[in-house]
Amino acid sequence: MGNNVRIITISREFGSGGRSVAKMVAEKLEIGYYDKELVKQVASETGFDQAYVEQAGEYAPEKSSFTCAFSSNATLGALNGMSVDDFLWVIQRKIILQLAEKGPAVIVGRCADYILKERGDCFNVFIHASMAARADRIVHLYGETDKRPEKRLEEKDKKRKLYYRHYTNQEWGMSQNYNLSLDSSFIGVEKCAEIITVLAK
């Protein structure tokens, strides 16, 4: 890829279609794509459930205090005094660093933009969308719940923001953390993928 790019990180708002964009980019460029695969590897290495890793690896816990609930649990010897959240962060970070070594790839979410920032061969992208478009999308994809979709999105955003700030000391969604930020509801999911692909080539 051009511009010395080997790794494309795609961070995204929940419901923005960022994952679809990421998949399209990886297909167009015929490079690796790490999303669920990354979750699987982290689950396997930590022994945690995949669903748990998916949730806790990007979102602040309910009480958003990153507590040390399990840290004295003898059955989790690997924790070594760390909180479960910190343990998950350490393993997730290690696996992201390893995946980036393997070859050109698209990596979705999980603070990969921050974790890989020293490499100098990353193209960091953020995908967001209007609240209305995201609400439509999650209702279409995941169905209705008792909670209004806007409320569900606000909660997700808040937890992802807290998680990102806690581990990176940066603001999630600040333009300056990315080389490119796209509003998929304005630009369109396919067009987003096209722009990223052209810039990465």
Next chain:
Amino acid sequence: MGNNVRIITISREFGSGGRSVAKMVAEKLEIGYYDKELVKQVASETGFDQAYVEQAGEYAPEKSSFTCAFSSNATLGALNGMSVDDFLWVIQRKIILQLAEKGPAVIVGRCADYILKERGDCFNVFIHASMAARADRIVHLYGETDKRPEKRLEEKDKKRKLYYRHYTNQEWGMSQNYNLSLDSSFIGVEKCAEIITVLAK
């Protein structure tokens, strides 16, 4: 222009080349371009000096408290009890709203993204760049001073951020406030202009 776009607002970090990008876009699309022209109009309507309008219309004052220094000065009857900063904001806002009515245009900075947000025909862009690239650029354009260029940039950023937050209650540079955010040091100034033009068409 497509996507129902009539107005392109271009917000930019100082030294990012955002103004050059804006100019190129306006030329490519053959539409109005408001930057110095906007400053001139505000200066003419307020009676303030152009250099003052340029500074005070985008940057928080030295003490960053938006004080009412002149508000009791009888010679500035138009202030009507407002602070000079607020008066400038009101006039600047009015002129931006008027310019947007005139016809398709590119408007640079001055919270135009926020001021025009109700219109629904704006394409809001943010241009930023790495600190190193911006430092190079301002030294090349404006020469060296006693202060390190990084220091000068940090001060400018801080004041623009404060100004934006004060009048919009939003965070300056948050991806979500724009349809597109571009790192001109990664993408290149000309390529930035090209992407914006293609998306606006």
